[in-house]
Amino acid sequence: MILAMFVLGWIAVNYPLSPAKIKLFVWHKTIGISILILVLLRIAWRLSNPTPVLPSHMRSWERRLAHTSHALMYLVMAAMPLSGWVINSAANFPLKLYGLIRLPNIAPTDKAIQIQAELVHITLFWVFIALLLLHIGAAFWHHFVGRNEILLRMLPGTTRFRQKTGDRCL
Numbered sequence: 001m002i003l004a005m006f007v008l009g010w011i012a013v014n015y016p017l018s019p020a021k022i023k024l025f026v027w028h029k030t031i032g033i034s035i036l037i038l039v040l041l042r043i044a045w046r047l048s049n050p051t052p053v054l055p056s057h058m059r060s061w062e063r064r065l066a067h068t069s070h071a072l073m074y075l076v077m078a079a080m081p082l083s084g085w086v087i088n089s090a091a092n093f094p095l096k097l098y099g100l101i102r103l104p105n106i107a108p109t110d111k112a113i114q115i116q117a118e119l120v121h122i123t124l125f126w127v128f129i130a131l132l133l134l135h136i137g138a139a140f141w142h143h144f145v146g147r148n149e150i151l152l153r154m155l156p157g158t159t160r161f162r163q164k165t166g167d168r169c170l
Contacts, residue, residue, distance in 0.1 A: 001035055002077065006125065029088060030097050036081035043074055057148060066138075069131055076128045082106075083121040090114035 005028065012024035054063050088095050089105035090113040096102050107113050142150035 001031060001038070002128075005031055005035065009125075026096075026099075029084060029095055032081040032084050033095075033097055033103065036078060036085075039074065039077045039081075043078070046074075052153065055148060055150065058150075069135060069138075073128070073131050073135065076124050076131065080121065080124045080128065083117050083124060086117040087114055087121060090117055 008024065008028045008031070012021060012028050015021040015024055054066065058066075085095070085103070086107045089107040090110050092105065092109040094102065107117070139151040139154060142148050143152070
């Protein structure tokens with residue numbers, strides 16, 4: 001959903017002013033708020049359910065970096081739709097989720113706030129891209145250079161391919 005949002009947002013920003021552009025933005029905003037709800041539910045799930053223990057072969061700095069990058073990804077995934085909601089509110093553009101549920105404004109109507117929120121929104125986009133690339137790069141590094149099962153642990157249905165005697169890949 002998040003990757004689709006990036007594409008939809010990019011198309012909406014670059015689309016010529018028309019009713020279609022407004023519809024693209026309405027869907028972008030609706031899906032964005034839906035992602036916010038899902039991220040909040042995911043955070044609640046993660047707080048109430050323990051995550052798998054990181055493998056014992058990982059260095060302490062790798063563990064800290066993994067925990068920090070995950071926390072930052074969750075923070076950005078929540079902050080992006082919130083900054084979009086502030087943009088929408090500051091522009092005083094009524095927002096209805098799926099055309100049904102009207103959301104209240106969370107910021108006063110103010111062009112300066114709108115511009116700042118737009119800057120935050122696009123900055124969060126690039127921060128998320130950087131975090132995502134770091135996450136993917138680390139997973140590949142662990143798999144191809146470190147030759148361990150960190151990447152395999154992320155993939156569904158791969159436990160049958162893991163060695164039974166430790167964290168190392170075959």
